Amino acid sequence: MNSSDNSEFGVADWQRLLRSIGEDPSRQGLRETPGRVTRAWAHWTRGYQQDPATILKTFADGGESYDELIVVRQIPVYSHCEHHLAPFFGHATIGYLPSGHIVGLSKLTRLVNCFAARLQVQERLTQQIAQSLIEHLQPKAVGVIVRCRHMCMESRGIAVAGEETVTSAMLGDLKENAAQRAEFLALAEQP
Numbered sequence: 526m527n528s529s530d531n532s533e534f535g536v537a538d539w540q541r542l543l544r545s546i547g548e549d550p551s552r553q554g555l556r557e558t559p560g561r562v563t564r565a566w567a568h569w570t571r572g573y574q575q576d577p578a579t580i581l582k583t584f585a586d587g588g589e590s591y592d593e594l595i596v597v598r599q600i601p602v603y604s605h606c607e608h609h610l611a612p613f614f615g616h617a618t619i620g621y622l623p624s625g626h627i628v629g630l631s632k633l634t635r636l637v638n639c640f641a642a643r644l645q646v647q648e649r650l651t652q653q654i655a656q657s658l659i660e661h662l663q664p665k666a667v668g669v670i671v672r673c674r675h676m677c678m679e680s681r682g683i684a685v686a687g688e689e690t691v692t693s694a695m696l697g698d699l700k701e702n703a704a705q706r707a708e709f710l711a712l713a714e715q716p
């Protein structure tokens with residue numbers, strides 16, 4: 526969303542929204558809010574402008590042929606549900622079994638951000654992370670676990686606080702090989 530582009534949702538629309546809930550957009554505390562919220566939504570939806578292929582540039586693993594699981598845990602997730610535009614947030618764990626290529630560890634967090642900064646359901650977010658790793662890194666296996674709290678379920682609707690939704694995607698060896706999956710889950714869950 527670009528506030529200088531009249532064809533897109535911007536400052537005038539947020540002013541209208543503020544009026545529609547009975548507020549006065551010209552009062553001191555709200556004067557800067559439409560511009561601020563426009564910029565905030567541009568940030569929360571920046572993922573539409575990001576390309577997972579560019580993020581996941583691989584580098585050869587220096588001849589060391591590392592062939593064990595690589596697991597990164599506690600990757601922060603901030604997203605918005607496509608049903609209510611309400612935040613959902615939590616953490617992701619990503620594991621993969623390389624096949625000749627590894628990726629910079631920070632790129633896994635960037636990949637999560639790229640898909641989380643779009644309107645989502647948690648299930649699709651989880652699958653997109655896993656599928657793009659398979660597509661661009663061609664590992665032997667990928668496992669993704671996402672745990673989130675959904676504000677549309679806590680602050681409204683069913684209105685229960687603190688429920689956690691857990692989703693997972695297991696591809697390649699992690700789908701087919703029970704021992705491999707057990708190892709990933711042990712690494713993912715270790716305190």
Ligand SMILES: Nc1nc2c(ncn2[C@@H]2O[C@H](COP(=O)(O)OP(=O)(O)OP(=O)(O)O)[C@@H](O)[C@H]2O)c(=O)[nH]1
Pocket residue numbers: 606607608645646647648675677678681682683
């Ligand atoms: N599967 C899935 N559902 C989600 C996610 N985020 C929100 N929802 C659900 O989307 C559903 C939308 O249901 P609707 O009946 O169309 O909308 P609603 O009347 O606002 O539903 P309530 O939240 O039950 O009041 C709700 O059950 C939400 O809990 C998500 O990431 N995955």
Ligand SMILES: [Zn+2]
Pocket residue numbers: 606607608609610611677678
């Ligand atoms: Zn929702």
